[in-house]
Amino acid sequence: MTAPLVTTARMKRRKNPVPLGLAMMTIVFLGAISTAWFGHYRINLTPSEPLGLWRIVKLDRPVAVGDLVFICPPQTTTMHEARARGYLRSGLCSGGVAPLIKSVIAVAGQHVEVEAHVSADGRLIPSSSLVQLDGQGRKMTPFPGGIVPAGSVFLHSPFAGSYDSRYFGPIPEAGILGLAREVLTYAP
Incomplete structure (x- = not known):
């Protein structure tokens, strides 16, 4: 049985x-x-840079203008507000946010002007116009401009709706995880 x-x-x-x-x-x-x-791979789901798989490559030299970097934003009041508004995605950086992928447009000692567009040391940054309101109709407060402090970088993304240093100002370069390199991406 x-x-x-x-x-x-x-x-x-x-x-x-x-x-x-x-x-x-x-x-x-x-x-x-x-x-x-x-293996230092990350998936980008934001339109600030092409969507898809990226790799963080160790930066073994000083950060320079033109570098495309992964950077963890600092835990500041401005970043907490950005998180509450939904500008920053969840991730493993301090404060529970994902690293940003942005281009460095100014480093310590350079002068940044933020008006209708952004300029660094008198050089107009392409695709840098500011918006007055976010997608939900909330007021956007631009950074007033000035000299980038020691140990900081000024970041930009050419995407019109990007939340970058136009609004939050320079941030510590200590948050840089490395250079951002596309692996398998798609630009919609």
């Missing part, structure tokens, strides 16, 4: 591979996430 029960139990296991399949998919998914994280 026990032989047919054993056979029936084996048949039931073969007919329902879902738990094993889910377990295997979970292991593969977690392995991919671990490999991506420790």
Whole structure:
């Protein structure tokens, strides 16, 4: 009598591979996430730069104008407000936000003017016009401009709706994780 029960139990296991399949998919998914994280890969889901897979490459020299970087924003009142407004995505930087992908347009000692457009040391930055209101109709307060302090960078993205230094000002270069390199991206 026990032989047919054993056979029936084996048949039931073969007919329902879902738990094993889910377990295997979970292991593969977690392995991919671990490999991506420790391999310094990130997925960009914001329109500030092309969407898709990016890699953080170690910056083994001083940051320079023109560098496209991954940077963790500082925990300031301005960044807390930006997080509350939904400008910053969730991530593993301090404050629970994702790193930003932005271009460095000015470094310490350079003069930045923020008016209708942004200029750095008198050089007009393309695609740098300011908006008065965000997508929800809330007032946007631009940074007043000035000299970039020591140990800081001024960041920009050419995307018109980007939240960058036009609004939050210079931020500490200590937050730079590395250079941003496209791996597999799509620019809509």
